[in-house]
Amino acid sequence: MKQWIITYLDKDGVRQSLEFGSEQRPDMETAADYLREVLYPVVDKLDLNDLDGRAPEPTVKSLKALHSVQIISVTETP
Known part of the structure; x- marks a missing residue:
């Protein structure tokens, strides 16, 4: 399994940066799901995302709007 580094700006x-294990490079939405799970585990369980299915990358948008967390990049560890 490859290791990926998710670089982001916190609140x-x-x-x-956080490391994430995955065979393929995660897209921004997958990275946002992982970040939300790690940074805000209670919120992750509540599913407060009313944009799901109505907007592209809803978790990316809700992390930025609700928690001021912005993903900068996802890169493979050297």
């Missing part, structure tokens, strides 16, 4: 605007 304070500080650049952070």
Whole structure:
């Protein structure tokens, strides 16, 4: 399994990174799902995402709008 680094800006605007294991490069929505699971586990279980099915990348948008978390990139670990 390959390791990927999700680089993002946290709620304070500080650049952070998390590793994610996956055979293929995760898209932004998959990365956002993983970030939400790690950073906000209670919110992840509540499914407060009313954009699901109505907007592209709903988790990416809700992370940014509700928690001020913005994904910058997803890159493979060297």
